[in-house]
Amino acid sequence: MIWFAAKELAVIGGTDYTAVINSTAAGGLLAAETAILKTMNDAELETVMLNIYYKNAVSAGASVSSNPSTLAASTSALCNGNGTTIADMKRMLIQLNCQLGRHKNYTQ
Secondary structure: HHHHHHHHHHHHHOOHHHHHHHOOOOHHHHHHHHHHHHHOOOHHHHHHHHHHHHHHHOOOOOOOOOOHHHHHHHHHHHOHHHHOHHHHHHHHHHHHHHHHHOOOOOOO
């Protein structure tokens, strides 16, 4: 997944990390993530990913509340207590990422 994301970033004009994916030297992807993210715990990293998904949805034009209480109510059907497992949520995310297809006209 990381390699494919690096390829996508390079092709849209971002930094090309493909040759230095595991490098901790200056310019390497590990060096880039270390400075910003290395000190975060798993919960903080999940929050960062959630924020990225939020910003991508808003950038695409979705109407999404920034109010935490409203967001909690909107997403309550996905809570583990409602019978949705972590594996279920991973499967749903895979399906949605496939259908999003980075907003291209791919056959889904």
